Every structure is written in C-alpha cells, then in structure tokens.
Amino acid sequence: MKRIALLGMPNTGKSTLFNRISGASARVGNWPGITVDLMSAKILMGGHIAELIDLPGIYDLHGFSEDEQVVRHFLANNAVDLVIILLNSSQIDRQLSLVLQIKKLGLPSVLALNMADEAKQTGITIDTDSLTAALNMPVVQISAKYGDGLPKALQAATQIINQNLSTTNPQVISQLLQEDNQIEREMEALIQRHVQIPATLSDNTTDKIDRVLLHKWFGLPIFFAAMFVLFQFIFTVGKPLQDGLAWALNLLRADILTPLLASSPAWFSGLMLDGIYNGVATVAAFVPIIVLFFLVMSMVEDSGYLSRAAFLMDALMAKMGLDGRGFVMMLMGFGCNVPALMGTRIMRSRPMRLLTMLVIPLSLCSARLQVFIFIITALFTAKHAPFVLFALYVMSFATMFLTAMLFQGQYKNAEPFLLELPPYRFPTARQIMLRGWHEVKHFLQRATKFIIIGVVMVWVLTNYPSNVPPASIGTYAGQIGALFAPILDPIGINSQLAIALIFGFVAKEIVIGSLAVIYGLQGDALGAHMATQIDWVQAMSFMLFTLIYTPCLSTIATLKSESKSSAFMWLSIGWSLGLAWVVSFVFYQGARALGY
Numbered sequence: 001m002k003r004i005a006l007l008g009m010p011n012t013g014k015s016t017l018f019n020r021i022s023g024a025s026a027r028v029g030n031w032p033g034i035t036v037d038l039m040s041a042k043i044l045m046g047g048h049i050a051e052l053i054d055l056p057g058i059y060d061l062h063g064f065s066e067d068e069q070v071v072r073h074f075l076a077n078n079a080v081d082l083v084i085i086l087l088n089s090s091q092i093d094r095q096l097s098l099v100l101q102i103k104k105l106g107l108p109s110v111l112a113l114n115m116a117d118e119a120k121q122t123g124i125t126i127d128t129d130s131l132t133a134a135l136n137m138p139v140v141q142i143s144a145k146y147g148d149g150l151p152k153a154l155q156a157a158t159q160i161i162n163q164n165l166s167t168t169n170p171q172v173i174s175q176l177l178q179e180d181n182q183i184e185r186e187m188e189a190l191i192q193r194h195v196q197i198p199a200t201l202s203d204n205t206t207d208k209i210d211r212v213l214l215h216k217w218f219g220l221p222i223f224f225a226a227m228f229v230l231f232q233f234i235f236t237v238g239k240p241l242q243d244g245l246a247w248a249l250n251l252l253r254a255d256i257l258t259p260l261l262a263s264s265p266a267w268f269s270g271l272m273l274d275g276i277y278n279g280v281a282t283v284a285a286f287v288p289i290i291v292l293f294f295l296v297m298s299m300v301e302d303s304g305y306l307s308r309a310a311f312l313m314d315a316l317m318a319k320m321g322l323d324g325r326g327f328v329m330m331l332m333g334f335g336c337n338v339p340a341l342m343g344t345r346i347m348r349s350r351p352m353r354l355l356t357m358l359v360i361p362l363s364l365c366s367a368r369l370q371v372f373i374f375i376i377t378a379l380f381t382a383k384h385a386p387f388v389l390f391a392l393y394v395m396s397f398a399t400m401f402l403t404a405m406l407f408q409g410q411y412k413n414a415e416p417f418l419l420e421l422p423p424y425r426f427p428t429a430r431q432i433m434l435r436g437w438h439e440v441k442h443f444l445q446r447a448t449k450f451i452i453i454g455v456v457m458v459w460v461l462t463n464y465p466s467n468v469p470p471a472s473i474g475t476y477a478g479q480i481g482a483l484f485a486p487i488l489d490p491i492g493i494n495s496q497l498a499i500a501l502i503f504g505f506v507a508k509e510i511v512i513g514s515l516a517v518i519y520g521l522q523g524d525a526l527g528a529h530m531a532t533q534i535d536w537v538q539a540m541s542f543m544l545f546t547l548i549y550t551p552c553l554s555t556i557a558t559l560k561s562e563s564k565s566s567a568f569m570w571l572s573i574g575w576s577l578g579l580a581w582v583v584s585f586v587f588y589q590g591a592r593a594l595g596y
Contacts, residue, residue: 001050001051002051002161003051003053003078003079003080003081004052004082004084005053005083006054006055006086007055007058007085007086007098008085008086008087008098009057009087009088009095010059011057011088011422012057012086012095013086013114013115013144013145014086017084017086017150018052019434020150021041021150021154022041022043038055038070039053040052045157045158045161046158046162048162050081055071055074056345058071058098059098060097061075061098067345075105080108082107082110083108083109083110084109084110084153084157085098085099085109085110085112086112087112087114088118089114089116089126089141090115090118090119092195093187093191099111099135100183100186100187103136103137104183108160109137109160110137110140110153111140112142112153113139113140114143115143116141117148123197124196124198126141127194128140128141130193134194138153138157138159138160140152145425145427206423210308210421213305213308214308214312220312223308223309223312226305227390228386230296231390235382235386238289238292239382241292242289242377243524244288245287245288246285246522246524247523249522250523253273253281253522257272257273257277274517274520275455275456275517277522278455278513278520278521278526279452279512279513279516280455281516281522281523282516282522282523282526283509283513289373297334298431298432299426299427302431303426304423306331307421308421310325310328311324311421314327319405320401320408321404321407321411322355322359326352326359329341329344329356329360330400331363332360332363333360333365334393335366336366337363337365337558340360341360341361341558341562344360349413351412352413355411355413357559357562357563358403358404358407359401359404360400361550361551361559361576363396364396365508365551367508367509367552368508368546368547371504371511371512371543373389374512374515374527375530375539376543378527378528378530378539379530392543395544395547399547451507451509451510451513454507454513455514455517457503458499458513458518461476461480462475462476462477462518463475473495477499480498481494481498484498485498487581490585492537492538493538493541493584494533494534496515496518497534497538497542499518500515500518501549504549505550505552505553508551511546515530519533535596537591537592537596540587541591544584545580545581545584547580548580548583548584549580550573550576550577551576556569556572556573559572
C-alpha cells in the first residue's frame with residue numbers, strides 16, 4: 001500500500017484538505033495545534049490504494065514539542081511514497097523554510113499553496129511555474145476550502161505515486177540541525193525571485209474588525225456578550241427541534257414498541273422499555289441542541305475569532321501561570337476534554353502543559369451540556385434558561401482560573417507565548433455539515449457503549465431485589481444512595497441524583513439516561529416529574545457538582561497517558577471532587593440560609 005503524508009505548519013488548512021481528499025470528518029479548527037494525532041484514511045490514487053496520513057502541524061523539523069517530535073519520528077522511521085506539503089499562500093515568505101527542510105530529506109513531494117483566494121485578495125502573486133523549476137517539485141495553488149486547484153494538485157501527486165520513489169531516511173533529519181543559515185538564505189532568494197508581495201496588503205478588512213474585537217477595554221466584554229447571544233440562539237432554535245424529536249420517540253414507544261413487547265416477560269419488557277429505551281431516548285432527544293451547538297461553535301472556531309480570544313486573554317492567563325494557548329485549549333474542552341488534553345502537545349514546557357491539563361477537565365464539555373440542558377429545561381423558564389446556562393459557563397471559567405492560580409507555584413513556566421492570528425474566514429456549508437455529522441457519530445458511538453451499558457446497570461440496581469418497590473430505599477440503588485447520604489445531603493443531592501452521579505463517573509451522558517431509568521419516565525414526563533422532586537436550589541447544586549466533579553473515564557485515561565503520571569491523574573481526580581463538593585456546599589447552604 002502506498003503511503004502519503006500530509007504535512008504543513010499549523011493553521012494552513014491541513015485537516016480541511018484531508019477531509020476534502022478523503023471524505024473523513026477530521027477535526028477542523030482555525031487555530032494552531034488542532035491536529036495532534038496521526039489521523040489516516042484509505043484513498044484511491046493513480047490506481048493504487050493509498051493511506052493518507054494527516055501529520056501534526058509543525059513550524060519546522062527542529063522543534064521539541066511532542067507534535068514536532070511525532071513528525072520527525074514518523075519521517076525517519078516510515079517509508080513514504082509522497083509528501084504533500086501545505087503552505088498558506090499569503091504567508092509563503094514565512095513558511096517556505098519548511099519546504100526546504102523537507103526537500104533536504106529527498107522525499108518525493110508536491111507543494112500545495114493553500115488559501116489562494118486570500119493571497120489574491122491581498123495582492124500576493126506567486127509564479128508557480130518558475131517556483132516549480134527552482135524547487136524541483138510540483139507547485140500548485142489551491143483552495144482546500146472550496147476545492148479550487150485540487151484536481152491539478154492530485155494529478156501531480158498521482159504522477160509521483162506512479163514513479164515508485166519511496167524512501168526512508170533514519171539519519172538525515174539530524175543533519176538539518178546544522179543547516180539553518182543555509183535554509184534562510186535559500187528561502188529569501190526564492191521569495192525574491194518567484195513571489196511578489198505588495199508593500200501594503202490590499203485587504204485590510206481583518207485589521208478593521210480587529211480594531212473593535214481586540215480593543216483593550218471592549219474586546220473581552222464583546223467576546224462574552226457574543227457567547228451569551230449564541231446560547232440564546234441555541235436555546236431559541238433548538239428547543240422546538242428537541243420537542244419534536246421527543247414527541248417522535250414517545251410515539252415510537254407507545255405505538256410500536258409497547259405493543260410489540262406486550263407478550264414478553266415483565267422483566268424483559270421493563271428492561272427494554274423502562275431501562276434501555278427510556279435511557280437512550282431521553283439522551284437522544286437532546287441531540288438536536290448538541291448538534292446545533294457544535295454547528296454554531298464550528299463557525300466561531302473556523303472564523304478565527306477564538307484565536308483572538310486567546311490573544312485577549314493572554315495577559316490575564318499569564319497572571320495564573322498560563323498563556324493564550326491554554327485559553328484556546330480550555331475552549332476546545334467545551335467540545336470535549338479529550339482532544340483538548342491532547343492539544344496541549346503544542347506546548348514545549350512540561351510545567352505549562354501539566355498546569356493546562358489540570359484545568360481543562362473543568363471545562364463545560366458537550367456531555368455535561370446535555371445534562372444541564374435537560375435540567376434547565378425542566379426546572380427553569382425559557383426566560384431564565386439562557387442566564388442559568390451562561391452562569392454555568394462563567395462558573396466553569398472561574399473554577400479553571402482558581403485552579404490555575406492555586407497550582408501555578410507548583411508548575412512554574414518560562415516559555416514565551418507565540419500565537420498567529422489568522423485572517424477572518426467563514427466556513428463552508430460542507431465544513432459545517434461535516435462537523436455536525438462528527439458530533440452525531442460521536443454520540444452514536446458512545447450510545448452503543450457507555451450509555452446502553454450504564455442504563456442497563458442502573459435498571460438492575462433500581463429493580464432488584466425484586467421483592468421491593470422499584471427505585472425504593474430497599475433496592476441496591478437505594479442502599480448505595482443511603483451510603484453516600486452523609487456526604488451528599490449537605491449539598492442537596494438526594495439518593496436518586498446520587499446514583500446518576502455515580503454512573504456519571506463513566507460518562508456524563510449516562511446521567512440523563514440514569515434519571516430516566518430511576519424514575520421510569522422519559523422526555524417531558526421525566527422533566528415534569530423531576531420538577532416535583534427537587535427545587536431550583538437543589539437543581540443548581542446538582543449541576544454545579546456535575547460541572548466540577550471527576551470527568552469521564554476517557555478523560556481520566558487521557559490525563560494519565562498524556563501526563564505519563566498516575567500521581568498527576570489522581571491529583572486531578574481528588575482536586576475536582578473536593579472542589580465540586582465545596583462549591584456545591586457553599587451555594588446550597590448559602591441559598592437555604594437566604595430563605596430559598
């Protein structure tokens with residue numbers, strides 16, 4: 001099988017090109033360091049089955065961050081039939097050095113100059129024919145976002161693949177460390193001969209927008225106001241979609257599943273309907289809002305605005321021992337903690353990386369978001385719901401900042417902060433749909449593993465021993481809840497909520513499914529019943545605890561593997577559990593003392 005490596009600097013559109021060539025839904029975002037693993041896909045090229053590998057973004061082959069080491073290790077130890085080098089056309093004067101380093105390796109290469117549309121807007125002209133002759137490799141201008149120029153680039157790649165020029169280089173990479181000055185001189189000569197860059201770039205739209213969004217006084221308030229407007233939009237548009245799907249799921253149970261299982265044993269129909277179906281259907285009803293959330297956030301990410309947020313936050317983050325990159329990883333954590341933890345590989349300083357990994361699990365991830373949307377919808381009015389959700393996001397940031405401040409002395413860092421601000425872009429409909437499908441697929445994968453297993457276990461615990469009423473104190477679940485009562489009663493969490501929290505250790509999506517199984521209800525009926533069992537103070541305390549306490553098993557496993565330390569993993573678990581209890585205790589007891 002042929003092997004093709006896709007390589008380039010961060011934020012040049014590698015993942016976008018990977019998706020366009022392979023049709024895969026790799027993570028795409030408009031900031032450096034999104035791609036941190038070796039993602040691959042099988043493609044057909046030149047009559048050959050080829051493996052396309054998306055390597056982490058690197059600035060050069062000399063760096064010492066983990067992603068740069070991954071690229072060096074891969075190129076030095078694997079036979080590669082073709083390297084597709086991707087550069088940003090509008091930044092070719094700063095990125096051509098990477099091409100010259102790859103050229104020194106003697107690997108068969110194609111140079112794809114991405115974002116040709118942006119280069120044209122800024123008045124940059126690149127003579128690709130003469131540059132092809134000078135570099136002795138095909139040079140093609142493309143737009144991975146729109147697909148322009150891609151057939152020509154793939155044709156050039158196919159010609160090289162068919163020449164069977166595969167090579168390995170276990171020793172040559174180390175020699176590059178001695179060649180910096182020569183590469184700098186070659187790069188300057190190539191730019192002068194083959195690229196025309198106007199003294200003042202013609203497109204100053206980005207600068208005009210940045211004067212407002214990066215204002216030293218108004219920048220941050222604008223950012224948080226924009227986030228609040230997005231939450232308001234998501235609730236307004238998503239609620240009817242959620243209600244429609246919940247209605248369809250209720251109809252499916254009442255008209256099809258219940259008659260179908262009417263003649264089956266009581267325990268089996270109870271397990272299938274009150275256990276698996278109620279649990280999974282209740283979680284599934286929130287998929288439209290989750291998908292909508294990620295569709296909106298993908299537009300924000302790909303627009304380049306989150307990189308600006310990192311820039312705005314750098315001064316504040318520095319006071320807590322972090323930097324703007326840490327803020328970007330926190331924002332990534334609002335999607336999923338796992339890729340955010342892996343994204344810290346772009347940091348060269350281990351203390352900085354560990355401190356960032358300690359705060360990321362406190363991000364309000366999409367799995368927690370499902371729990372909060374359900375409880376907020378059940379306990380709060382449509383008028384108050386966006387404010388409650390916004391408050392939870394603010395609390396998430398507050399706990400992350402507090403953690404960083406308390407532990408910065410233990411993880412001291414002296415690494416300088418470098419962040420490239422990309423021009424503003426708007427993602428294509430294809431990119432947005434790929435992101436939405438990625439989230440749906442992620443949910444379906446988890447539904448087939450954690451959620452189904454979790455709700456089955458909850459059903460067993462709440463229905464056995466069989467000689468006591470379901471979900472009563474006499475069941476195994478009731479006994480477990482009673483065991484934790486001395487710890488959870490002071491923060492307003494009853495035995496039913498305690499069971500949901502325990503299974504939330506595995507995956508936060510199980511929390512809603514657990515509640516559906518415990519109460520034997522789903523959808524709106526479950527929400528209405530919850531509103532009669534707990535008040536808004538208990539609900540808020542429960543959400544605060546869910547927000548802060550130990551993340552899912554996947555996050556814990558990633559913490560251990562990325563930190564390479566069991567002690568650090570247990571520190572993270574212990575700290576989050578303790579902090580969750582203290583915050584919930586202060587809120588619950590304070591609210592009760594005020595008469596709520």
